[in-house]
Amino acid sequence: MRQSASANAKSRGTKENKMLLVDAGFKPLMGDSHEVMSVYYGERIVAFSEMLQHLNILENASEIEFLCREITTARKALNKIHLKKDFTA
Numbered sequence: 001m002r003q004s005a006s007a008n009a010k011s012r013g014t015k016e017n018k019m020l021l022v023d024a025g026f027k028p029l030m031g032d033s034h035e036v037m038s039v040y041y042g043e044r045i046v047a048f049s050e051m052l053q054h055l056n057i058l059e060n061a062s063e064i065e066f067l068c069r070e071i072t073t074a075r076k077a078l079n080k081i082h083l084k085k086d087f088t089a
Contacts, residue, residue, distance in 0.1 A: 034085040041078040045071055 052067045 034081055037081050038078060038085075041074045041081065044074045045078070048074070 048067050048071045052064065052071075055064050055067075057064060
């Protein structure tokens with residue numbers, strides 16, 4: 001069976017969306033200041049949350065999974081930063 005043109009275009013669109021989301025992602029931050037790193041990860045969480053608001057669970061399930069994973073990773077990093085800041089201060 002061959003996929004219809006619309007289904008084929010839809011699957012290509014999903015791959016392109018994933019690439020855009022990966023490109024929109026942030027690189028790991030090598031910073032020496034707790035304030036800089038906390039602002040970075042805070043903005044990262046906000047940016048991914050805003051991207052998440054525009055997605056539909058029926059059409060963009062894999063993108064939603066990716067964004068949720070990135071948000072939880074950023075939150076864990078932010079928690080570690082705050083724990084280190086409280087411990088060293």
